[in-house]
Amino acid sequence: MLFIYGRNGFEVKVQTTPPSFTTSTDQRMPMTTIEQRIDRAKDFFARYGREFMAEGVSQNLVAAYRTAIENSWRLMREGGVTACCSACAARDPAGCCGNGVEEWYDEWLLIVNLMLGCTIDRSRSIQEGCLFVGPRGCELLARHQFCLNFLCPTIVDSIEPARVRMLQSVSGVELSAGWQLEQQLRRWVRDHDGALAFCRQEGLI
Numbered sequence: 001m002l003f004i005y006g007r008n009g010f011e012v013k014v015q016t017t018p019p020s021f022t023t024s025t026d027q028r029m030p031m032t033t034i035e036q037r038i039d040r041a042k043d044f045f046a047r048y049g050r051e052f053m054a055e056g057v058s059q060n061l062v063a064a065y066r067t068a069i070e071n072s073w074r075l076m077r078e079g080g081v082t083a084c085c086s087a088c089a090a091r092d093p094a095g096c097c098g099n100g101v102e103e104w105y106d107e108w109l110l111i112v113n114l115m116l117g118c119t120i121d122r123s124r125s126i127q128e129g130c131l132f133v134g135p136r137g138c139e140l141l142a143r144h145q146f147c148l149n150f151l152c153p154t155i156v157d158s159i160e161p162a163r164v165r166m167l168q169s170v171s172g173v174e175l176s177a178g179w180q181l182e183q184q185l186r187r188w189v190r191d192h193d194g195a196l197a198f199c200r201q202e203g204l205i
C-alpha cells in the first residue's frame, strides 16, 4: 500500500503497489472504467447536487469535512511533509502517485469531490502517474483512505514520531468526516425516488 502527502501546500501525493480495486467504503469490485465512473458522478451531481446541498445537514457535513481536510494539510505543512514532497515532486512530477491508483475511486467518492468544488478531469496529465495528479499535485480534495494513510519511509524518517502519530490522528478525523458525508448522501438517495432510480439504473447501488 502507499500513499500521500501534500505538495506545495495544497496537494497530497501517493505511491502505490498494484491497485487492489477496492472502493471507498463498500469494498465492491468496480466493473467500470474510471472514465465511466467520473461521467456518472458528474451526471449525478448535475441532476441532484443542488438539491442535496440545499439541506442543512448536508452543508454541515461538507463544512466539517472541508475543515478536517484543511487541518490535515496544515499539519503536513507544519511537520515539513509538504516541503519533503515538494522536493520529491521536483525530481519526479508523478511522485508516488502511480498510474492505477485512480481505480480505487468509485462514483460516491467522486461525487463528494464534486460537492467540495473539485473539477475532475478525465485526461491524464502525467502518463506514469495517477489520473488525478496534475502539475501541482493531487487535484482531488476527498481522497481514498489509502491515499491518506500511507507515510513513505522518507517521510517517516524525516519527522518526529510524535508528529507521525499526529498526522495519523488527523487523517483518521478526515476519513471519518468523509465517511459521514458519504453515508448522508447514500441515505439521501434512498429517500428520493428520482435519485434512487438513477443510482439503480447506473449501478451505483
Ligand code: SF4
Pocket (backbone or CB within 6 Å): 003, 004, 005, 013, 014, 015, 084, 085, 088, 089, 095, 096, 097, 151, 152, 153, 154, 155
Ligand atoms: S516524499 Fe514520499 S510521500 Fe512525498 S511524494 Fe515523495 S514518495 Fe510520495
Ligand code: SF4
Pocket (backbone or CB within 6 Å): 004, 012, 013, 014, 015, 096, 097, 098, 101, 102, 130, 131, 132, 133, 134, 137, 138, 139, 140, 143, 144, 147
Ligand atoms: S488520488 Fe491519485 S493524485 Fe491524489 S493522492 Fe491519491 S494517488 Fe495521488
